[in-house]
Amino acid sequence: MNDLTTHPTTAQKLGAELLGTFWLVLGGCGTAVLAGDVVGPGGIAAAFGLTVLTGAYAFGPVSGGHFNPAVTVGLAAAKRFGWRDAPGYVVAQVVGATVAAALLLGIANGKDGFSATASGFASNGFGDRSPDGYGFWAVVITEIVLTAFFVLVILGASSKRAAAGFSGVAIGLALTLIHLISIPVSNTSVNPARSLGVAWFAGGDALAQVWVFIAAPVIGAAVAGLTHAFLLGDEE
Secondary structure, rough: OOOOOOOOOOOHHHHHHHHHHHEEEHHHHHHHHHHHHHHHHHHHHHHHHHHHHHHHHHHHHHHHHOOHHHOOOHHHHOOOOHHHHHHHHHHHHHHHHHHHHHHHHHOOOOOOOOOHHHOOOOOOOOOHHOOOOHHHHHHHHHHHHHHHHHHHHHHHHHOOOOOOOOHHHHHHHHHHHHHHHHHHHHHOOOOOOHHHHHHHHHHHHHHHOOOHHHHHHHHHHHHHHHHHHHHHHOOO
């Protein structure tokens, strides 16, 4: 039997990324779609944080617990992850997010009158698709900056200098804070897979804007990865 703690196979790593991203979208977007009116933005923010926290401990020992193409890019830019492995991770993440969104749509359609297009289906947007009407540049800046800080937290919390065993807590709390800040602005992406997963089902307007939520998080993550060692030092 393969020893997952030391030698997970490529298939196991990709499976862990798929499951972790599935869990993130089902838990976070699922809360927004199915219970958003009950729990409000604070509850949705907590749901996203809890999915990353629990997923990090459940699947992180196998794959590293990225669950996000931007995180994969940021870690590769910081030389914490191999670029040659990045495409497989990204594909697994997008597949996991899409399958979760499809399942969520099946559940949500069980309620009379539900429409993924009309509700937005937890998709991201700017202008008239921003929850509070924020424009293009406000959304772009928000997504770049918050993704950069998310990756900086991940790099710091997972470094050899950090307290062992607590990285998942720090990362989950960081994602919660990010959602508290930016749900009104963009409905919070900081994760291209999460954005694509629901956009497939949210209609043409969501798909027309989703490129922003692919490009901006990747830019922010790359900047964080490239500058982390210079700004904060790195003993990895």
